[in-house]
Amino acid sequence: MQVRFVGCGDAFGSGGRYNTCFHVTGQNANFLIDCGASSLPALRRQGIVRNDIDLILITHFHGDHFAGLPFLLLDAQFSRRTRPLVIAGPRGIELRLTQVMEALFENSSKTRQRFELSVVAVEPEQPQNFGAIRVTPYAVVHGESGGPFLAYRVEAEGRVIAYSADTEWTQTLIPAARDADLFIAEAYTYDRAVKNHLSLRTLEAHLDEIKPRRLVLTHMSDDMLGRLDTLGYTTASDGMIVEL
Ligand SMILES: [Zn+2]
Ligand SMILES: [Zn+2]
Secondary structure, X not given: OEEEEEEOOOOOOHHHOOOOEEEEEOOOOEEEEOOXXXXXXXXXXXXXXXXXXXXXXOOOOOHHHHOOHHHHHHHHHHOOOOOOEXXXXXXXXXXXXXXXXXXXXXXXXXXXXXXXXXXXXXXXXXXXXXXXXXXXXXXXXXXXXXXXXXXXXXXXXXXXXEEOOOOEOOOOHHHXXXXXXXXEEEOOXXXXXXXXXXXXXXXXXXXXXXXXXXXXXXXXXXXHHOXXXXXXXXXXXXXXXXXX
């Protein structure tokens, strides 16, 4: 299994990084976790075959995690995709996807796709299988609008990948990421408390309860990006690959 950090930036383009988009591939797995606004150019820059992607998991409806979908769907249509595609995300995703498509490309939500598109809402702590990939969402805490907010624990090919999504500290991150082969965790700030987000200090205080086999920090603000050399943790960068 391989996880590629197609984009690992925040909503503000900190460090010139692309918005959140992770690409997971294995023998039978080919899926994205999140699809932020800049994801199509990021995928193209990294030479990723978009039409081989079977599944896109969305954590929440903020633009830096979700707003790449209209571009990706247009790209699929114009590049004559035939492979079915599943987009799964929090409750309300069908409506939110229609809204963002209409806002960005009028009438695009009404276009008949050449491929089968399924949009699936998932619920916290209700595991769902997508082919051989088992996904368990967990509710996380990230403010009033743009939710529901989900972290994901994904089991595929004997490996567990967990992603915190954007969240302040919440106990659900423990079952979401416990003993994961890879825990991708937001570390928005170093030690400064920012509402609805996670600082590295706060995350650190709970790592004993989570015990991930590997940890990669993502969604970092300028505060974190200025300290990369001294953190002592693996930090994501656009294009970085982790083999599991
Ligand atoms: Zn974000
Ligand atoms: Zn967010």
